[in-house]
Amino acid sequence: MPTHRLCAIVPVYNHGATVAGVVRSLRAQGLDTLLVDDGSAPDCATVLDGLVRTIPGTWLLRRRDNGGKGAAVLDGLRAAAGRGYSHALQIDADGQHALADVAQFAALSRAHPQALVCGAPIYGDDAPRARLYGRWITRVWVWINTLALDIPDAMCGFRIYPLAATLPVIDNASIGRRMDFDISIIVRLHWRNVPMVWLPTRVMYPGDGISHFHALRDNLLISKEHARLFFGMLGRLPLLLARRALRRTGA
Template sequence: MIAASTTHLVLIPSYNPGAKVYETVRAARQYWSPVWVVVDGSNDGSAEGLQAMAAEDDGLRVMILPRNQGKGAAVLHGLEQAAAAGFSHVLTMDSDGQHPAERIPAFMAASMRQPAAMILGMPVFDASAPGLRVQGRRVSNLWANLETLWSGIGDSLFGFRVYPVEPLRQVMRHQPWMRHFDFDPEAVVRLCWRGVRPVNLPAPVRYYRAEEGGVSHFRYLRDNALLAWMHTRLFLGFVLRLPVLLMRRALGRI
């Protein structure tokens, strides 16, 4: 039996993930308590299955949003509930089985050692990773590092990471755009602007084929258009903040 943390929880946003979500949640519960799942308007039956699991597991909580609002919106809902319950940090991970539950304890331990930092997963890809996805993320990473004057963001897109709750809540409350797929890179850039230091830890990632139960909601044109618009907004914000960022760089605070 894992003792429940009073400061750190695992937060899993979930939208139509298929049966992989049950494996994901069981694996997360094997390594941590509590685990919260925010069901983002799923209509694939997974909400009911997760509720049944939670009814038999005090370490699991399931929250259901009535309609699909986007990954960022689901995370924000979880953040608000976590803050109300007194938690200081959340580890976010995807519900489709791609993220490594066995790395949860190491990431949480790193966060407890450096509570003011955000602990970012550095994906370690295997042969299952689509080449186009691996190559394409380099563009987003380049922009994210430019927009933060190379403050140390190892990977801007990988959603397996630990956030301090309050800084992220404050950022998201003032940024209504941060509600969809592009939430992850915008979160790390804006947190860097607020002085939240990134700490990078390796984490293996697994892409499942459809015949293995893998479900992907990634749409190449739509999601890359979202990323392009997001980085346009961030670059404009970067230009406005450049004098402050340069001063912080000169003082060794970046």
């Protein structure tokens, strides 16, 4: 089995107007693409069926009910591993991520096959202020919960996962299943000392874009996840402090 075999995972929930462009760009760059339909409405489901039927190298995993972005990605990661892929690119269906950067992500992943390759977002004037403030709060909590400054942004869902390191985490921990997913998994991978490589990438917020972020519900979920991670960090405190000391001494 090849040491590096990459596919893309695209969680989809009623992104019928944008998902085709994302799929075509991924396929143009040679990536097999798994669409995870997270309980979309019939019109979007029809679009997905058409993409799978007409674009080779694209396949579909359909969830009966909407379970959240995290639930869709978790199912996709397991499905990718089951098909023999060693790495999986997570990317949004709404065109928010810079598809032109996919090749750089893939190259970094091939150069660092053990690493989680993460997008370090570059925001423009179109980014909602509330989202930026929320990310700063999350950044502080992630620094607390890892006892390190290694994660500049825990919420960007533009990543390549090394599946050999990721599957044990998702199979043995309670990972957030909605908008808390990206934070939940990256902190736990950091706890397991999975190396991380960061690539600056533009994140766009088009005026006509579809957002499934529910301010009250999802902020509560994220706050709850920060609390869970905090108590998880306390249980790992001796190990994390020892790792920090080793890093300071260069051992």
